[in-house]
Structures are given as structure tokens and as C-alpha cells.
Amino acid sequence: MVLSRFWLVIFVCSITFVIAGLFTNQYYSIDYVLNGKQGEPLLISEKYLNEVPQFVQDSLKVSGNNEFVVNRVTSDADTTYVYNKQTVKIYSGTQKADGLLPMAKSSLLDLILPLIAYLAFFCGIMELLIISGASEKLAGYLSPAFAKIFPSIPKNHESISYMTLNFAANFLGLDSAATPFGLKAMEKLQEINPDKDKASDAQIMFMCLHAAGLTLIPTSIIGYRAAENAANPADVMLPCIITSFVGTIAAFILVGIKQRINFKSASLLVGLMSLIGAIIGLLFYVNTLDLIGKNYFTANLSGVLLLAIIGFTLLFSFINEKKFIAKNTNLFDTFVVGANNGLKTGAMIFPYVMGMLVAISLFRNSGLFELISHGMAFVFSHLGVHKEIIDSLPVAMLRPFASSGSRGFMIDAMRVYGPDSFAGRLSCIFQCSAETTFYVIAVYFGSVNIKDTRYTLWMMLLVDLICVLTAIFVASWFF
Structure with a gap:
């Protein structure tokens, strides 16, 4: 309901702003709002x-x-x-973004079709994980820890393995793999949801942890910084990890309080401390590398681990081929069945994605976003906030709405102020340490036809805000 109201407000306010601008001679033509292309x-x-x-x-x-x-x-x-x-x-x-009609078109051609391709491939791999029994084993190993975070999920439930793969993919900066795993997790969580139209506690916890975007290797950010000739493209890696980790812990605590989770559990504390220890250990290792070593490590770790996951799945499935034979199928046919399920999921979420992106496009092209952005910059400047922080705020403001838009602001900040400037680095940390909240809610809840997202939206936005404040503090500390 909250998301629906917010979507309606964006549309109505943007349309009102555009029409008012036309009749007050602020705009000569509003055709660009409907038919223009970004950058024209x-x-x-x-x-x-x-x-x-x-x-x-x-x-x-x-x-x-x-x-x-x-x-x-x-x-x-x-x-x-x-x-x-x-x-x-x-x-x-x-023009700041594609017009309404081009955005509707590009949401299919440039976003959904590639997403469907990723979904098809990774859903095929996931089907192999299911039939081979690998997902069941993984769920069994992780059930004790997940039972504390998601008390409503039955022991050894399939959703546990998919959530684990989703978190791992996000952790490694593998967005193309994270989405299919996340959608499959939502599908399995929906099976045990007593009210099919309303988000369950487990689904809300999963979404908020996902929104924090715990990242180990910000591969794309490092790539953009390298393209802009940063002296050390990987110098934002540690701030990104710290910021996203703080956001993840904040999401867990805030949602946990809301859901009355027992934080005194020994196994939960052990798991949390183990995760912190692993991150610190890896950071110490990366810190011992020289510039070329860091670039080599960050460029290859994610790819190697993704290939390892795919290779393990295929090898484990081959070793357990009898399970496939018992179900009158084989490895390739199982992969195809999973891929078909991915195609259906992609087609199902298209209207949700298109509707949200078109609203955001109208919001940006109307000039309303710029007005709000400049207004906030004016307020912050009079509150004594440093100018370099204000110069980075457009990335933080647009990030919950559209990744491509905030990415454009990030690149622009590096080009205008320099990739090694405080504003350039802070923009990169903003881009890395938060999620496209409205897009993610539309995709994930749309895939299982949930109408009432309960408190998910405002909780995810609160996590985004915590990530923004943490990013400013961490960037000031490091740079």
C-alpha cells in the first residue's frame, strides 16, 4: 500500500510540475518528457x-x-x-533521463531482456542444485544460524540455500547472479507465507538485509574509477565494505527489534563474530598487496568464485546423477526446465519494473528531483555541511530510485571534481553501499504478487539513510 501511494505521488506531482512549468513559460516544449532520450x-x-x-x-x-x-x-x-x-x-x-515512452521501451529491451537471460541461466543452475540435493545439504548446514534470524522458516527449508547464494553473490558484487537467487528465495518464502497478499516477516528481513548490500569486492566501482584514471582505483574498497557492513548490521537490528528476534542467542553471536573476523582477515590480506596486486585480486576474485560455484554444481550433479535418473530426467533437461522457469519469472516482473522506472523517469525529467536536490543542498550549506559532501548528495538521493541515474551522477562527480577528490570518492561509496530500493521492491515483491509490503519500504529507506551517514563518516575518516 505504501509503495502504491508513493508511486502515485511521484506521478501526480511530476505531471503537475510539468504542466505548471509549461503554462508559466518555464518550459518551451514538454515533448521531451514523453519522447526525449537521455543526453539529447x-x-x-x-x-x-x-x-x-x-x-x-x-x-x-x-x-x-x-x-x-x-x-x-x-x-x-x-x-x-x-x-x-x-x-x-x-x-x-x-535531458536527464529517457522520456516516458522511450523508458517504457528500454525497460524491456535494455533491462528485462538481459535480466531474463540471467534468470534463465541461473535458474537452470539452481534447478540442478535442487535435484542433485546440494541445496538441501547447504540448507542443513546453515539452518541453525538462519533459525535465529528467520525463526518462521522451517528447518532445512530450500529458501535458506537461495538466500545464502543471494547474499554471497551480493557480497562478491555479482549482481547478475544475485537477482535470480533472490527471486528464487522469495518464491520459496512465499510458499510458507500464510497470507499470500501480505509480506511475511521472513521476506521483510530478507529484503532489508539485501538492501544493505553487504559488499566485499565492489568490482564495478573499481572499474569506473580505473576508467576515470584514479591514482588507486581500489582505494574505496575498504570504505565500501565498512559502510555496507554497518548498513547490514543496522538492518538486522532494526528489523530484529520490530520482529522481536532474540539477540542473546550464542550461535547468532558466534556467527556474527565469525563474519566480522573473516572480513577483517581479508582486509588485512588485501592491505598487504601493492597496487597491481590489489587490482589483480579485486578483478579476479568474484569471477573465480562464480565459476567455482557453477563448476561445483555441475560436478556435484554429475556425481549424483542417479537422482536425476530416478526422476526420469538428465542434467541438461533439468537445466532447461529451470531456465524455462526463469523466463516465466522475468515475464511476470516486467510490468512492475516498467511501472516504477517510468514514474522515476517522469520524476527526473519534470525538474522536480533537481528542485528538491538543490533545495536540500541549500539547506545543508546553511547548516555548515562541507561543500564536497553536498556535491556528492545527488548520488545518495537518486540511488534508491535508479541505479543508472545515480551511476551517471557518480561518473559526473569524478569528471568534474576528479576521481581522487573527496566528492569523487564519496560518490563512489554512496553508489556501492546502498540498494535501488524502489526497483528491488517492485521486482522481488512483484515476482510473488505481494500487494501489501507492510513496513518494508520505510525500513529499507531508513537503512539507506544509515548507509549514507556512515559513508560520509567513513569517507571523512579515510580521505
Whole structure:
């Protein structure tokens, strides 16, 4: 219900803002809101040739393509005058996101179709895990710890193994693998959910832990920093780990208090301390490496472990081939059955994803997001918040809505302020240590047709806020 209201508010406020802007001459044309593409120049005015400055008229007359560019503001797109059919169209600035209709199209072509491909492959691998008995063994090993965190889940339940694989994939920065494992976990949790229209406690805990995005190897962030010629692309790895770890612990404590989980359990404390010890040990090891060693380690660890998981699944399935024969199937046919299930899941979640992304697109292109962002920057600047922190805030603000948008702000921050500046580094930590909350809720709950997400949204947003505050503190400490 909360998500539905929020989605409706975004749409109504954005549409109202656009129409008001048109009638108050803030916008010359609102076609870009519907049909524009991200990065395209914005039409801000149209005049007759004799109405533009004389030097522009002269330049247009001698220009072979009837176009003249004025270099006035180097930090923004150049102002462009285009003469066509007796009028001069004036463009300035660029569009922040795809328009409503292109976004609806790209959500299918650029997001859902690749996601369906990942789902098909990894759901095929997961089907092998199920039939071979590997998932059952994994659930058996982890049941004692998970019973403390998810008391409503039966012992050795299949969802435990899928949640473990989801956390592991997120931990290693393998987003393409994490989503299929997470969707399968939600499907299994839904099977034991007594109220099919309402999110269960276990599903909420899983979603909030997922939102914290505990990350060990921020592979993509390191890659972006390397592309921007950072002196040490991996220097944000430790701050990212600390920030995401604090967010994960905060999510567990906050949701645990809400769900009255027993925090005094010895096994729970042992598991938590073991995790902390493993992270600290790995950090000490990475810290002993030189720059090339760190780059090599971070570039290969995730890939090696993913290949190891796939290889183990295939080998374990081959060793237990009798179980497949007993079910009148074989390894490849089992993989195909799982892949078909992945295709169906992808088709099911498309409307949820498309609806959320279109609303966010309208929100950004309307100018409402920029207005709120500038307003917050103004308030923070008068509260004495450092300018470099304010320069990074657009990444933190947009991250819960759209990963691609916040990624664009992150890259822009590195290019404008430098990849080794405080603002550039903090933007990277923001991008790494939180989740695209609205997208994740739409995908995960949409995959199991849950209508009432209860307190999931505000709890995930609270975790996002904790990650933002932690990122600022950690970045100030390190840099």
C-alpha cells in the first residue's frame, strides 16, 4: 500500500510540475518528457531569424548545415541555434533521463531482456542444485544460524540455500547472479507465507538485509574509477565494505527489534563474530598487496568464485546423477526446465519494473528531483555541511530510485571534481553501499504478487539513510 501511494505521488506531482512549468513559460516544449532520450539537447525556445542576435544570424547564413554553436558555459551543454524553415530552434542543456515512452521501451529491451537471460541461466543452475540435493545439504548446514534470524522458516527449508547464494553473490558484487537467487528465495518464502497478499516477516528481513548490500569486492566501482584514471582505483574498497557492513548490521537490528528476534542467542553471536573476523582477515590480506596486486585480486576474485560455484554444481550433479535418473530426467533437461522457469519469472516482473522506472523517469525529467536536490543542498550549506559532501548528495538521493541515474551522477562527480577528490570518492561509496530500493521492491515483491509490503519500504529507506551517514563518516575518516 505504501509503495502504491508513493508511486502515485511521484506521478501526480511530476505531471503537475510539468504542466505548471509549461503554462508559466518555464518550459518551451514538454515533448521531451514523453519522447526525449537521455543526453539529447533540450529545446528551450524558437524564434524567427531576425529575432536572434546579429552575430548568430551571420553565422547561420554562412554555416553549411544551418547550425551554430555558442560556447558560453563549459560546464553545461553548448547553446545551439538551428535554422530550419524560416525559424531558429534554440537548444541548451541535456535531458536527464529517457522520456516516458522511450523508458517504457528500454525497460524491456535494455533491462528485462538481459535480466531474463540471467534468470534463465541461473535458474537452470539452481534447478540442478535442487535435484542433485546440494541445496538441501547447504540448507542443513546453515539452518541453525538462519533459525535465529528467520525463526518462521522451517528447518532445512530450500529458501535458506537461495538466500545464502543471494547474499554471497551480493557480497562478491555479482549482481547478475544475485537477482535470480533472490527471486528464487522469495518464491520459496512465499510458499510458507500464510497470507499470500501480505509480506511475511521472513521476506521483510530478507529484503532489508539485501538492501544493505553487504559488499566485499565492489568490482564495478573499481572499474569506473580505473576508467576515470584514479591514482588507486581500489582505494574505496575498504570504505565500501565498512559502510555496507554497518548498513547490514543496522538492518538486522532494526528489523530484529520490530520482529522481536532474540539477540542473546550464542550461535547468532558466534556467527556474527565469525563474519566480522573473516572480513577483517581479508582486509588485512588485501592491505598487504601493492597496487597491481590489489587490482589483480579485486578483478579476479568474484569471477573465480562464480565459476567455482557453477563448476561445483555441475560436478556435484554429475556425481549424483542417479537422482536425476530416478526422476526420469538428465542434467541438461533439468537445466532447461529451470531456465524455462526463469523466463516465466522475468515475464511476470516486467510490468512492475516498467511501472516504477517510468514514474522515476517522469520524476527526473519534470525538474522536480533537481528542485528538491538543490533545495536540500541549500539547506545543508546553511547548516555548515562541507561543500564536497553536498556535491556528492545527488548520488545518495537518486540511488534508491535508479541505479543508472545515480551511476551517471557518480561518473559526473569524478569528471568534474576528479576521481581522487573527496566528492569523487564519496560518490563512489554512496553508489556501492546502498540498494535501488524502489526497483528491488517492485521486482522481488512483484515476482510473488505481494500487494501489501507492510513496513518494508520505510525500513529499507531508513537503512539507506544509515548507509549514507556512515559513508560520509567513513569517507571523512579515510580521505
